[in-house]
Amino acid sequence: MQPVVTVQEMQKADKAAIELLHIGETRLMELAGRECLRVIKESLKRDSFSGCSFLLVCGKGNNGGDGFVLARHLLNLEASVDLLFLYPESLLQGVNRQGLTTLQAYGEHDAPLRIFESHDEALPFVAETHYNIIIDAITGTGLRLNKPGMALASPLSEGIELINTIRDQTGALTLAIDVPSGLDATTGLSATPVVMADITVTMAYPKRGFYLNEGPECCGELQIAEISIPRFLVEPSSYLLVDQEFAAKQFILREASSAKHTNGKVLIIAGSQTAQSSMLGAAILSAKAALKSGAGYVCLSLPISLAGAMHTAIPEAVIIGRDIATITEKAHWADTILIGCGLGRDQEAIELVRELLASSIVTSKKVILDADALYALPVIGIAEALGKCREVLLTPHYGEFSRLSTLPIEEIASDPIECARNFATLHGVSVLLKGNPTIIAEAEGPVLLNTSGTEALATAGSGDVLSGMIAALSAKGASLSDAAASAAWFHGRAGDLASDVASLVSSGMVVDTIQQAIQEIFEVSHLS
């Protein structure tokens, strides 16, 4: 899994690469510029830029220095380059001064290069030029943002506004080097103004802020530049991105000699019926998702009056009633117990959750608490309810998490990663906090971020499907948090496969594409 870093971690790694590995700042910046060139070649689908115009807007730090290197490489490939350096030349130092001097020397040899020394000087020329790509090299990881929305002073603000205006007016592709200027790469909070990029080519590792607050909107498509900063310089990682390889590894294949009892036994305690309502759909979705995710055996505890309908919906599932003795007997048998989907919020449901979590048979198993079980937790008392669990995962969305943590939703939305991690550490549990990204935090160790999937998953029953998938993967052998991260990845992928039009996707469609999402990552011949 790819590490995701804070600004501080990235700066430490840059420094270590230069001081401990003796890689050299000039070489790192050369690689940074070359990697941006690679991405531009891929975007324009050309190896030479004759007839193409580029505008680079550069600041006075190393982000601007990356821009100088890129400008040189673009000129080498016959591009026409306009470079706006926003500051007086006298402010440049070291490697960046050298970078501009080299470019000035290109200018002396009739290269198609115009260097502007202020925004006002550039404006008339920029207004009459059609640019294929605008490059933002104003600020990177060196931005200091004291508070969200902080107003940036001139010339930073003028440079950023110029980039955004040309992009808006001409549709020119905007590429940010390392970080869109004005974005805090750790928090994802932005200054005013901030560059709205189509592509961000970030150095070495994706930054934490790209997944939070304004980060996703400002970055556009993310590309990683390989600049020879080895992974050991950012380890141990605080954050990791869940990927296909990790998801696949948690999906344990059935052995040729295996039986249903050895392939993951899931007990789902879900669904409810009262005089006023019946909630069977959530139970059906979670049980179907567990079976589609390869669980060997699924047993459902339901109000027994719903058994007939459930048998019709899922012939593979075994149904038991709501009697606590029957449930705990079945709990002995189960590998993973999922509690909560459509369970209801009345006193009876809350008492059931209390009794289940007081049973040492239940708490000795892998336990997933979702939906209405999460509603019951604060009523029971979180510490009391979770205290005995050996391995427990909570799967809240922001609203449920707000109730559990007593944090306002806005605070959670502004830093879901730390909120999830703090809660997991405080209560000694695993948390899967649904959102974009979905966050999987344990009491200790790195936080996992899953970015697969789209708004296709923002539909009723989506959480029930995900919890059923987690139940299956964990029952088959993965730890609860690994199963959660893997299931979140497959769930996102299944959502993608369900329809080309995200707005048309229902949870039933996602259930139907789970198998395709899992199957496509294995060679068919390896499936058993």
Ligand SMILES: NC(=O)C1=CN([C@@H]2O[C@H](COP(=O)(O)OP(=O)(O)OC[C@H]3O[C@@H](n4cnc5c(N)ncnc54)[C@H](OP(=O)(O)O)[C@@H]3O)[C@@H](O)[C@H]2O)[C@@H](O)CC1
């Ligand atoms: N280190 C390496 O080896 C490598 C680094 N690399 C590259 O370097 C980048 C980091 O470079 P960096 O640290 O020089 O800072 P950078 O992002 O250019 O911007 C800082 C500039 O903004 C200014 N400024 C900041 N906040 C401000 C504010 N609120 N209001 C006003 N001004 C403000 C600040 O000015 P100051 O106020 O400090 O005088 C300074 O001029 C990184 O993102 C990557 O692209 C790669 O090449 C790989 C190798």
Ligand SMILES: [K+]
């Ligand atoms: K930038």
